[in-house]
Amino acid sequence: MTDLFGGNEPRQSAHQTIAPGAMLLRGFALDDQRALLDGIDRIATAAPFRRMQTPGGHVMSVAMTNCGGAGWVTDRRGYRYSPTDPETGRPWPAMPDAFLTLARAATALAGYADFRPDACLINRYAPGARMSLHQDRDERDMTRPIVSVSLGLPATFQFGGLKRGDPVAKYALLHGDCVVWGGPSRLCWHGVLTLKDGDHPATGRLRLNLTFRGAM
Ligand code: MD3
Ligand code: FE
Numbered sequence: 001m002t003d004l005f006g007g008n009e010p011r012q013s014a015h016q017t018i019a020p021g022a023m024l025l026r027g028f029a030l031d032d033q034r035a036l037l038d039g040i041d042r043i044a045t046a047a048p049f050r051r052m053q054t055p056g057g058h059v060m061s062v063a064m065t066n067c068g069g070a071g072w073v074t075d076r077r078g079y080r081y082s083p084t085d086p087e088t089g090r091p092w093p094a095m096p097d098a099f100l101t102l103a104r105a106a107t108a109l110a111g112y113a114d115f116r117p118d119a120c121l122i123n124r125y126a127p128g129a130r131m132s133l134h135q136d137r138d139e140r141d142m143t144r145p146i147v148s149v150s151l152g153l154p155a156t157f158q159f160g161g162l163k164r165g166d167p168v169a170k171y172a173l174l175h176g177d178c179v180v181w182g183g184p185s186r187l188c189w190h191g192v193l194t195l196k197d198g199d200h201p202a203t204g205r206l207r208l209n210l211t212f213r214g215a216m
Contacts, residue, residue, distance in 0.1 A: 015109065018171065019159065021145075021183030023110040028102075029149045030176035033202060035098035036151060040122060040208060043067045043093045047085045049124050055079070061129040068095040069118040070215045072138065079138050081119060081215040095120055102178070103147045103212040110180035112145050117212035125155065125207040127197035133158060133168070133189045136213075144214035145182025151175055151210075152203030153195060160189035173209075175202060 016024045029036060049063035052074045066072060070081040071092040084091055099120055107115035123131070136146060150173040160168040166189065173179070181188070195207055 018169075018179075019185045019188065021181065022159070022185035022188075023180045024171070025106055025109065025178040025180070026174070027176045028106060028109075028178040029151070032098055032102050033151065033176060035096070036102070036149065036210070037202065037208075039067075039096035039099055040210075042096070043122065046090075046093045047071075047088065049122075050087060060131075061125075062131055063124040063126075063129075065092075065122050065124075066120060067093045067099070067122070068120045071119060072121045072213075072215070081138060099210065099212070102149065106147050106178045106180050107145055107182075110145070110182065112180070112182060115145065115147070115212075115214070117147070117214055119213045119215040121211045121213065123209040123211070125153070125192070125195045125209070127153075127195050127205060130194040131192040133160065133164065133191040135187050135189055136211075137187060139213055139215050141214060142186050145180050145186065147210075147212040148173075148179045148181070149210040149212075150177045151208040152200045153198045153205070153207040155195055155207050155209075156193040158191045158193065162187055162189075164189055175200060 014026045018024050047065045049065050051059050051063050053059055054074055055078050070083050073082045103117050154172050154174050157171045157173045158168040160166045
């Protein structure tokens, strides 16, 4: 029998608008997975994943690091972007070219010209980790979108409305999926349900999520 795809599944390329301004690009990062995972390893060598404290004193279940000119941090003093890693005092590692190229391709497809992310937050979920409902509002200019890239174990993502109590829709975010969140969806409440255990060929027992942001 002819092996049409050389042993690989064909790359999915369905683009779906899940809410005004929110476009889900299934499998959009699959071709770049090796470069993304290598980049994450390099970044985490210089700026290790750490579980940060919230202003309320809780330790987050998600471990985080950053690359780019600014990185998202939290401690007892609050949430903010910092040009340096508070653990080392050094600048965050540079954003790899493959990261920037992917974020720009995704935003271009979604209709945002010339997206220039200066921050990439990298979230690492082990089984049991979760992210409760929140809005992303620490960035300076809400007219710029956020791009998310999911790698490894699948997660259930909750996507609500502009008010905390608005009903939430649930979406599975799978290895290689990208989402562009902009326009009317930029300030929507969202979260990630507790990660279930599993073993993914690319990441083992982990989920990784990159979010590209125009922060400063
Ligand atoms: C919708 N991360 O880092 S990515 C975050 O999977 C964050 O780690 C989740 O929420 C994760 O802040 C979700 C999807 C996402 C990211 C940013 C958004 C959805 C968004 C901003 C506005 C609206
Ligand atoms: Fe968020």
